[in-house]
Amino acid sequence: MKIREHDIIILGSGLAGLRAALQIAIEGKGKIDLAIVSKVQLMRSHSVSAEGGTAGAIRQDEGDSLELHAWDLIKGSDFLADQDAVWKYVNRMPYEILLLDRLGMPWSRRPDGKIATRYFGGQTFPRTAYAGDKTGFFAMQTLYDSLQKYTDRFTRYDEFFTTHIIVGEDKTFRAIVGIFLPEGETYVLRAKALIIATGSAIRMYGFTTMAFSGTGDGVAMAYRIGIPIKDMEFMQFHPTGIVPSGILLTEGARGEGGYLINNKGERFMKRYAEKFMELAPRDITSRAIMSEIEEGRGFKGPNNLDYVLLDIRHLGKEKILTRLPLVRELSMRLIGVDPIKEPIPIRPVAHYMMGGIDTDLEGRTIYEGIWAIGECACVSVHGANRLGSNATAECLAWGYFAGNDASKFVMEKELKELPTEKVENAQKEIEEILNKNGNENQYEIRKELWETMDKYVGVYRDKIGLEKALDKIRELKRRWKDIKILDKDLIYNTELMNAIELKNMLDLAEVVVEGALLREESRGAHYRRDFPKRDDENWLKHTIATYDQKEDKPKLDYKPVKILYWKPVERKY
Ligand SMILES: Cc1cc2nc3c(=O)[nH]c(=O)nc-3n(C[C@H](O)[C@H](O)[C@H](O)COP(=O)(O)OP(=O)(O)OC[C@H]3O[C@@H](n4cnc5c(N)ncnc54)[C@H](O)[C@@H]3O)c2cc1C
The missing domain is CATH 1.20.58.100 (Fumarate reductase/succinate dehydrogenase flavoprotein-like, C-terminal domain)
Structure with a gap:
């Protein structure tokens, strides 16, 4: 067994992990020794496949506002989001989008040169910035590229499969244990602080958009050492998984004006969300598609995967090629359908985990020295239903918050004994x-x-x-x-x-x-x-689950939602 020491370990090198790493590399000014750990190659983290964009109220000069962004999220969340977290988040997001821009992110542009934005489901203003439909790939590249200025401040542990988080009896963080796969050796990485950024657990479903690595390791490790996990029953189904593989076709396709069509040729969303139509939030749109299928207005698909159609033909070739190139590429490569000429078979698919490790507003867990950020965490900005393009955004915002907080923390602490x-x-x-x-x-x-x-x-x-x-x-x-x-x-x-x-x-x-x-x-x-x-x-x-070690099962409890500004009302779209 090999032992290594650092100041901070970031467990996960997706968007959340890399954003936190950049913040620590800058804030630490060379005094913080950082480890970035990933079970896959750093740039193979799931985040590279995020597609449609990142939300933030950057067009406040044209009618958007922080209040509108917050309200859309809170209503979208079916009032389960914590409103203090939402407010903190919407305030941060414009800076994060502009920061990425300064770091070289190739955001798509409008003719006037400003960062282009488009609608996503449940939005009252088009506030999703995007880089074609490969936003995650470019955001990851931009962060990775920026980190290269600080290579003396961090050590990479790629293909390091972490199996345990070690804490002291006093509930403070001590170390992680894992297998460095290329060597086949068990390692103990000691540090003063750990930021868990291990992404989703949605791979517990078979029909899913998620990479095979999305197995919830960080959430499970945290749960087993007694950290509460929150709202895990809220799993998001994205309306447009391509049939039969379930690979995602971005909501950006509907944001650009795509239609959902049943076997009668109807735009059936008029029955479910008269005003927002195809741009209703994902929970409503996914239920609408399933109802159409169950009531016989879908198409017969392979392996019981009946479907409806996503039609973007009317957007025209140029828009499809510039704004939705990946939608076209995936559709042609996976099922031989060219969306410029034909509609695409789609159905709802397991996509995202709203719940996760329970944290406070800085991303801290109940254990001193352990933070959780990104999809593995639940702060909670998304409540019972996330609005599209706010996951990559959350990764950036809490990468920043937790990165800052953990940096301050380790400057004042000594490395504790290894149990x-x-x-x-x-x-x-x-x-x-x-x-x-x-x-x-x-x-x-x-x-x-x-x-x-x-x-x-x-x-x-x-x-x-x-x-x-x-x-x-x-x-x-x-x-x-x-x-x-x-x-x-x-x-x-x-x-x-x-x-x-x-x-x-x-x-x-x-x-x-x-x-x-x-x-x-x-x-x-x-x-x-x-x-x-x-x-x-x-x-x-909120549902709070803690691990009952004796019984080897969860113990469920509840805690109140923070309703500060907006009272729950009926949710209509
Ligand atoms: C196909 C698809 C498209 C999407 N598009 C968008 C979009 O356009 N906009 C948007 O806002 N959201 C989108 N989402 C959601 C968004 O991509 C994710 O929520 C976000 O990228 C998660 O980032 P993360 O940093 O939390 O985790 P990830 O990017 O999943 O990274 C997890 C990291 O943890 C590491 N890790 C995990 N377990 C271990 C372990 N045991 N040991 C060591 N390392 C470990 C992994 O190696 C990886 O580095 C999309 C999701 C999918 C599935």
Whole structure:
């Protein structure tokens, strides 16, 4: 086992991690020794595939405002967002978009040279800045490029699969443990502070837009050491996953004016969101598509993946080629459909996790020295339903906030002692998994998890389905203990890594389903057929899950939503 020491570890090199790294590299002025850890190559983090854009009220001279941005989010969240977090966030975002611009981000431009913006669902003003439909790729490149000025201030640990977060008895951060895959060696990285930026857990679904790396490792590791996780039942389904793969076609396609069409040739959104039409928020649009399909107005698709159509032909060739080149490329390469000439088959697809590690406004968790930011965190800006283009934005804003906060923190702190027994236990646990020689095939368990989540924990839910899902997940958790690992070498042992990722997804899926089962109302992305109304009297509260180690299951509790400026009203679009 090798031991290394740093001041701050950033666990995750997506947009949130890289933005925090840049902030620390600048703020630390050469006095902070930073480690950036990623289980994949740094630039293979999921964020490179973000497509449609990043929200921020940069056109206040033309009628947008911070208040409008905040109101859109709060209404979009079905009033579950914490309003102090939203206010902090909308205030920061214009700076973040302009900062990226100064750093060289190739934002798309208007004819007058200003940064172009477009509509995304649920917005009352077109406030999504974009770089064609490859925004995440360019934002990641820009941050990575900017970090190159400070290479003496950080160490990269690419392909370092983190398995444990080690804390002291006093609930302060001490170290992470993981396997450096190219060497096949277990490492302990000690530091004064940890920023968890490990992204999504939405890979617990089979039909999803998410990279295979989105297995919720950071959330699961935090949960298992006792950090509360919040609102996990709110999983977002994006309306336009291409059929049959589920690869995302950006909401930017509808932002540019694309239509959703059923088998009668109707723009059916008029029945569900008369004013906003295709640009209603994702929860409403996804339910509308599923209703069309269920009521026989969809098209028969392969593998039970019935669909409706996304039609952008009327936008014209030039707009499609300049504003939506990736939509065209994906559609042509994946299914041989050229959207300049034909509409594209799409259906709702699991996309984003609104919940995550519970944090305060700076991104701090309840443990001293541990922050969480980006998709793995829940501060909560998105509440029960995120508005598109606000995830990349949240990564940037909290990369900045937490980066600053952690920098100040480590300047005043000493490195604390390493709890060696806990480190040894972590190593033992890795070895135990490596040595598993049971009768179960982990890939079969993963497949059954995917089928269960897709079938019972989707756009529409009910008690019977959720109970079946919970039973199944508990059965899968038991079966996981009896898996067989054939590859006993630690060098690039993806079989071992997949087994640990599966354990993480199973633990978190249990939290998702328990939360969904108990929440007897419909709010945002959580729609219960048996409780179709929002119930503010009983359910205007966040779900908080903590790990009950003895029982190996979550204990659920609730905490109030911070309603400061805007009172909940009926949500109409
Ligand atoms: C296809 C797609 C398109 C999207 N488009 C948009 C968009 O246009 N606008 C928008 O606002 N949002 C968009 N989103 C959402 C947005 O992309 C994500 O929420 C955001 O990029 C998440 O960034 P992150 O930094 O939190 O995590 P990620 O980019 O997922 O990075 C996670 C990091 O954690 C590391 N990691 C994870 N587990 C471990 C471990 N065990 N050990 C070590 N390292 C680990 C990974 O290696 C990676 O570096 C999109 C999502 C999808 C799926």
